[in-house]
Amino acid sequence: MKNILFAASECVPFVKTGGLADVVGALPKSLDKDKYDVRVVIPDYTSIPQKYRSRFSYLDSFYMDLGELGNFYVGIMTCEFDGIRYYYIDNEHFFQGERLYSDILWDIQKFSFFSKAVLSMLPVIGFRPDIIHCHDWQTALIPVFLHEMFQDNPFFRGIRTIMTVHNLKFQGVWDIQTMRRFTGLPGHVFTLGRMEFHRDANMLKGGLVYADRITTVSNTYANEIRMPYYGEGLDGLLNARSDSLWGIVNGIDYDLYNPATDKMIAENYDETTFEEGKKACKLAIQRELGMPEDPDVMMIAMITRLTDQKGLDLVEWVMERLLTSRVQLVIIGTGDPRYENLFRYYEWTRKGQVSANILFNETRAHRVYAAADAMLMPSRFEPCGLTQLISLRYGTVPIVRETGGLRDTVQPYNRFEQTGTGFSFANYNADEMLNTIFYAEQVFYDEPDAWKAMVERGMTKDYSWTASAKIYEELYDSLL
Incomplete structure (x- = not known):
């Protein structure tokens, strides 16, 4: 049995602003449960509806330092839903309010906290993933923290990381001085071959540099982002890492989107009616x-x-x-x-x-x-x-x-x-x-x-997760 942890800023059915949440909600359920123990961690937003929140149970809590910002409370909530174990990083200072994303500087601070908390919670919950599968810039510091701050602990050695880019346009960019203050990462991380980006610091670039594999959500996009027009300034890096870059098209949840059984529509139908x-x-x-x-x-x-x-x-x-x-x-x-x-x-x-x-x-x-x-x-x-x-x-x-x-x-x-x-x-x-x-x-x-x-x-046509999940399984097996 291989252990996989998905880390993301949103996940259906708990919180959603876009397609990222659909992927993080559907893909774990589609992977072979006999081969993989797949779990998911997201922030414990206060906006998660009560009907889900009522199923949460408190697991543990601790305090964690975050750069020069001091020590912060990290609560761990959990629940099982549709056969998948979910964890929620709890801290009302960062995750209160109706909106998941707001001012970019605040988002950079809270997702720096989230990324470090994801790693810090693993020994506490007693789950050691073989692979941490990170989604978009909000979790891109996980591979960076893993390599730069957690390698002294034998628990973390040998954990592999995958960085999935859902939209290259969003990267988490701010000045280096502020990013160092927020993260406590050493100076050499903010150099040209790592997180430095046009004299600023770029969280997504950090994930792309430090992760063992990079994926994006279609074959064509994987080729497009290696060109300047689509590359958002990272085309050079993506070309350099092209051997580690996989394009795997998303699927959709065929139970959720089914005109034959959809209770929201006026009349049900299938391909014959x-x-x-x-x-x-x-x-x-x-x-x-x-x-x-x-x-x-x-x-x-x-x-x-x-x-x-x-x-x-x-x-x-x-x-x-x-x-x-x-x-x-x-x-x-x-x-x-x-x-x-x-x-x-x-x-x-x-x-x-x-x-x-x-x-x-x-x-x-x-x-x-x-x-x-x-x-x-x-x-x-x-x-x-x-x-x-x-x-x-x-x-x-x-x-x-x-x-x-x-x-x-x-x-x-x-x-x-x-x-x-x-x-x-x-x-x-x-x-x-x-x-x-x-x-x-x-x-x-x-x-x-x-x-x-x-x-x-x-x-x-079959655009369920079945075919894509098999390719993700190939990717996981190639890493292990």
Whole structure:
């Protein structure tokens, strides 16, 4: 039996801001329980809902020094959920409030605390992982602390680390003097070949340098981040470590996202009954959103963070032309006020054709996945993307830009061979995107049999965690 510890800043079902939480929640459950004892550690945020918190039990506590900041209380809470053992690092000073992330300087301080606390708790709970699997910049100091501060203790010798990058854009960068004060790490850690980054300190870079293996969440993204355009200043390091870099595409939880059993949607359906099922779901969401009830109109959805990364400047550029065609557009998301207000404006001026849901509501998202005919994802970059995988599962045809995980998971429609599961465009260009949307509309309205066959192909694809979990198991075995 091999021991694996996942360390992350968020995890479904306890706390979630994005796809990171879905991965940390689903992947441990998909690994072979006969071979691996997989456990998960996250912060004990006060915002974790009471229905989960009521299952927590107190395990132990101790005090830990953190750089020049002094000694801090570290409480350890635990619970078992869906067959997985979870630990929660408790400290209300750092983890109170509704929001997981706030001011970057405060986040750097609290995740420095979390990273050191994860290692410090291991002898206390009597669990020695063979591998610590760290997720994103919030846990990137774990490999650094492990090598620089914990090697004198025989308990820690031989523990291997994996650093998974879910989005390279977020790195945890601040000045070296402050980072040394927060962490107590020695000066040689903040040199060019280690954590130094344009004269500042970079937490993610530390993890990428010190970890035994690096993974990211799709094959294409693993190649893209070795180029300056996508590399966010770390492309040189990632090229130097390319032998240790794995691209493993994310999966989705097929129990959670299943149109045949989903209790949130108006009518359940599968790959044989989706025509009637999706029509019923479309009429229900049109009623809910106050849009004209028309089962035959093409409904295009966007369920996304409203940020530049998601290609919303392209959507802004073509919005007037897009709305001249016979479509309904449904948006769910929050983010940049510029885009929130853009979609609110179009809802006001195109009542019935555009629905702007400037919120994130899990139930409504499920209903829109089930109701929509197409899902638009014109991302500037997309490490993996889960929205297109959920869309395929619900028979909603993705329209995507060929980047990162979108390129790896959506096969472009080929009219002559009658293959493909969606539509795609290559260049980050608004007119190219609009032409692709119009092409999708034309197939939807004029070639209903071809559209139906494409939906069926998408629904029968397997993007559960099964295949990806096997690759992670290969990775773990290669390290041990």
